[in-house]
Amino acid sequence: MTRSLNDLRPVYVVGIGWHRYQNPSETPYVELGLTAIRAALADARIEWPAVESTYVATALLGMASGRPMLRHLGATGAPLMHVENASASGSTAFRHACIEVASGISDVALAVGVDKRNPVRRPDTGIGNLAEDAIVPFTHFALLTNEYAVRHNASTEDIARVAVKNHRNGAKNPNAQRQQERTLDEVLGGKRVSGSLTSLQCTPIGEGAAAVIVASEDGIRRLGVDAGRAIRTTASVGRSERVYPPGAGFDAALTKETADLALAQAKLTPKDLDIIELHDAFTVEELHYIESIGLCPEGHGVRMLKDGALDIGGQCAINPSGGLIAMGHPIGPTGIGQIGEIVMQLRGEAGPRQHGGARIGLAHMVGVGAVCYVHILQR
Amino acid sequence: MQPHKLLKPGLYSARSSDGSRTSARLKGGRCRCGYVFFPMQTYGCERCGSHGDALTPCELSAHGTLLAEATVHLHADKNRPAPFTIVKVALDDGPVIRTLLAEDSAPVAPGQRVTGRLAAIGQNESGETVLDLRFCIAS
Numbered sequence: 001m002t003r004s005l006n007d008l009r010p011v012y013v014v015g016i017g018w019h020r021y022q023n024p025s026e027t028p029y030v031e032l033g034l035t036a037i038r039a040a041l042a043d044a045r046i047e048w049p050a051v052e053s054t055y056v057a058t059a060l061l062g063m064a065s066g067r068p069m070l071r072h073l074g075a076t077g078a079p080l081m082h083v084e085n086a087s088a089s090g091s092t093a094f095r096h097a098c099i100e101v102a103s104g105i106s107d108v109a110l111a112v113g114v115d116k117r118n119p120v121r122r123p124d125t126g127i128g129n130l131a132e133d134a135i136v137p138f139t140h141f142a143l144l145t146n147e148y149a150v151r152h153n154a155s156t157e158d159i160a161r162v163a164v165k166n167h168r169n170g171a172k173n174p175n176a177q178r179q180q181e182r183t184l185d186e187v188l189g190g191k192r193v194s195g196s197l198t199s200l201q202c203t204p205i206g207e208g209a210a211a212v213i214v215a216s217e218d219g220i221r222r223l224g225v226d227a228g229r230a231i232r233t234t235a236s237v238g239r240s241e242r243v244y245p246p247g248a249g250f251d252a253a254l255t256k257e258t259a260d261l262a263l264a265q266a267k268l269t270p271k272d273l274d275i276i277e278l279h280d281a282f283t284v285e286e287l288h289y290i291e292s293i294g295l296c297p298e299g300h301g302v303r304m305l306k307d308g309a310l311d312i313g314g315q316c317a318i319n320p321s322g323g324l325i326a327m328g329h330p331i332g333p334t335g336i337g338q339i340g341e342i343v344m345q346l347r348g349e350a351g352p353r354q355h356g357g358a359r360i361g362l363a364h365m366v367g368v369g370a371v372c373y374v375h376i377l378q379r
Numbered sequence: 380m381q382p383h384k385l386l387k388p389g390l391y392s393a394r395s396s397d398g399s400r401t402s403a404r405l406k407g408g409r410c411r412c413g414y415v416f417f418p419m420q421t422y423g424c425e426r427c428g429s430h431g432d433a434l435t436p437c438e439l440s441a442h443g444t445l446l447a448e449a450t451v452h453l454h455a456d457k458n459r460p461a462p463f464t465i466v467k468v469a470l471d472d473g474p475v476i477r478t479l480l481a482e483d484s485a486p487v488a489p490g491q492r493v494t495g496r497l498a499a500i501g502q503n504e505s506g507e508t509v510l511d512l513r514f515c516i517a518s
Contacts, residue, residue, distance in 0.1 A: 131477070132477075138453075139449055139465055143448070147489065194451045195448075
């Protein structure tokens with residue numbers, strides 16, 4: 001008989017921190033990562049030696065990047081491991097930190113994501129391909145945009161509104177790479193990238209770091225952590241792509257099955273969600289994924305968007321951080337930063353971008369390849 | 380016809396020629412479980428995990444229906460100067476593939492019938508015309 005996270009002992013997020021996501025710079029990754037970790041320790045009001053285990057999420061730094069960073073916190077000898085799972089690296093690190101604490105192996109664990117934008121190297125499987133060198137991620141999603149637009153009679157303007165909302169949210173987030181409101185005309189008039197996608201509808205290339213500390217109830221008591229600011233992780237699910245019917249979009253199908261499992265684990269329905277942080281690397285994804293998660297029937301996402309239902313203060317705030325489009329997507333940090341945003345929102349500490357009365361949040365990431373991770377957090 | 384060379388002979392073969400354009404067949408595979416895939420490989424079936432003799436080569440028709448298209452305006456790789464158009468095609472024989480639209484093709488839209496042909500993309504050092512798969516509207 002297997003068990004889910006919810007069947008194990010409760011695990012809480014007790015500390016969150018970032019190094020702002022930013023354009024590529026000369027700042028070494030060590031400084032990015034340490035800034036986020038020290039912020040998370042300060043937020044939890046605990047000291048580094050209390051951390052019993054560390055998961056370092058990074059996709060682009062190269063082998064064994066963790067110890068050269070962590071040693072500057074004081075080398076405690078605690079275990080550390082590196083997690084690479086494409087865009088979902090941070091989400092995966094968070095899941096395993098939660099599992100370690102929930103299982104009773106540790107009382108306090110850290111998940112930290114850090115990345116610099118180095119060239120992406122994909123493995124050679126030995127199987128040939130027709131033109132994969134010509135189909136980078138933005139073209140994959142430009143194809144999905146074309147399919148969505150035709151199937152649901154959505155206009156280029158309709159889809160671009162996702163970017164207008166997320167830039168508006170990012171403008172209120174001091175940790176966002178892009179902190180500027182954009183009009184629909186600005187979004188549509190930007191540089192054309194692929195298909196109908198313009199540059200402001202695509203996640204920027206960047207760097208940064210995010211850290212979260214998770215703890216058990218024993219750990220919270222022993223370290224004197226403020227239990228009133230601790231946010232429980234009530235579901236954690238990871239999945240990978242299966243074979244779907246020909247022509248079915250695997251991104252949406254994989255998200256649906258992962259989100260369904262997470263909602264079942266937390267005994268919730270999509271209507272219960274106050275906040276969703278999701279993988280909006282490209283505008284069309286947000287529409288696909290809110291429909292896959294079950295906020296509305298397929299093809300109805302544009303209506304919710306236009307009605308303001310997805311705004312901060314609306315029915316369910318989608319990407320209040322600004323999402324990957326505005327907050328940014330430095331790869332390793334991204335999934336961990338989503339958890340931090342939801343924790344901030346559920347604590348009521350999100351300041352000008354606070355979604356009022358937020359009690360339940362869902363974090364979603366996909367990673368090329370393809371994997372999907374969903375977590376649910378509850379106050 | 381001039382001497383020619385296929386750019387990726389492991390993926391497709393020339394079928395017949397009608398002058399400037401050559402029809403293509405795709406080198407796919409079929410598993411004992413019935414799953415049809417492209418390209419052929421012997422590592423194992425994505426649907427059922429069978430490998431070895433369970434997987435056999437299977438020629439696929441290059442006819443299909445367009446699912447999506449995207450004209451790429453920005454592309455970092457200098458070997459693929461933009462603009463070019465990528466098409467996602469549901470082959471009549473099952474697999475969904477993504478590759479380039481022929482440069483001389485009329486604009487395409489989802490739902491249209493398309494077909495893959497071998498088009499000249501340049502010459503190699505020996506002076507042979509190099510052919511690669513490109514899709515265009517089915518005639």
